[in-house]
Amino acid sequence: EAQVTQNPRYLITVTGKKLTVTCSQNMNHEYMSWYRQDPGLGLRQIYYSMNVEVTDKGDVPEGYKVSRKEKRNFPLILESPSPNQTSLYFCASRVPGGGYNEQFFGPGTRLTVL
Amino acid sequence: GNSVTQMEGPVTLSEEAFLTINCTYTATGYPSLFWYVQYPGEGLQLLLKATKADDKGSNKGFEATYRKETTSFHLEKGSVQVSDSAVYFCALTPSGGSYIPTFGRGTSLIVHP
Numbered sequence: 631e632a633q634v635t636q637n638p639r640y641l642i643t644v645t646g647k648k649l650t651v652t653c654s655q656n657m658n659h660e661y662m663s664w665y666r667q668d669p670g671l672g673l674r675q676i677y678y679s680m681n682v683e684v685t686d687k688g689d690v691p692e693g694y695k696v697s698r699k700e701k702r703n704f705p706l707i708l709e710s711p712s713p714n715q716t717s718l719y720f721c722a723s724r725v726p727g728g729g730y731n732e733q734f735f736g737p738g739t740r741l742t743v744l
Numbered sequence: 745g746n747s748v749t750q751m752e753g754p755v756t757l758s759e760e761a762f763l764t765i766n767c768t769y770t771a772t773g774y775p776s777l778f779w780y781v782q783y784p785g786e787g788l789q790l791l792l793k794a795t796k797a798d799d800k801g802s803n804k805g806f807e808a809t810y811r812k813e814t815t816s817f818h819l820e821k822g823s824v825q826v827s828d829s830a831v832y833f834c835a836l837t838p839s840g841g842s843y844i845p846t847f848g849r850g851t852s853l854i855v856h857p
Contacts, residue, residue, distance in 0.1 A: 634787075661843075665847075670849065671849065672833065672847055672848060672849030672850045673788075673833065673847040673850070675844070675845075678844065688844075720787055720788065722788075730776040730793075730795040730837070732778055732780075732790040732793055733788075733790075733845065735780075735787035735788040735789065736787050737786060737787045738786070738787050
């Protein structure tokens with residue numbers, strides 16, 4: 631089954647404790663991205679990757695890191711999480727070929743930073 | 745830059761009512777336009793899309809027409825069901841460059857029996 635998977639689905643952590651949210655897709659997509667969803671603010675892009683070893687900042691990259699060492703994986707790293715990073719996070723990937731193709735989203739990771 | 749504006753929610757309707765969720769956009773050229781739906785506890789999934797002016801996207805009884813002259817892509821459904829209760833996102837992808845998408849803030853739809 632074609633899908634985007636994220637782990638963990640739920641995470642409660644404390645300020646300053648490094649964490650990684652994994653994202654994997656099995657559709658051989660080149661483009662992958664991370665979003666956060668907050669009430670009243672909709673979806674905001676954190677980072678995106680056009681291909682392996684190619685990443686770039688989205689609208690709200692502060693406090694986050696990413697890496698793209700393999701096409702299928704695109705982990706999101708919070709080196710020192712803070713309470714304002716409490717949010718619902720989505721990973722997405724897209725069929726290559728341009729902007730007319732839709733994105734496929736993972737199920738989401740709900741992160742709480744105490 | 746590009747932007748997408750959706751009507752504020754929540755939109756509350758009775759079953760079988762007519763639905764319209766407004767979406768307007770700002771972008772240069774001819775972006776592709778999308779509606780995504782997010783059911784409770786799930787990720788977003790594509791509902792429909794249109795890639796050029798005057799195209800009509802449709803799926804599951806929902807429709808939206810790409811109106812270049814009014815820069816709009818309003819979502820409509822003739823008769824909503826309780827199972828349509830969800831958050832709906834309008835989005836665009838520009839026609840060039842790195843094809844980075846822009847999303848609206850989402851509109852929550854609540855359908856009562």
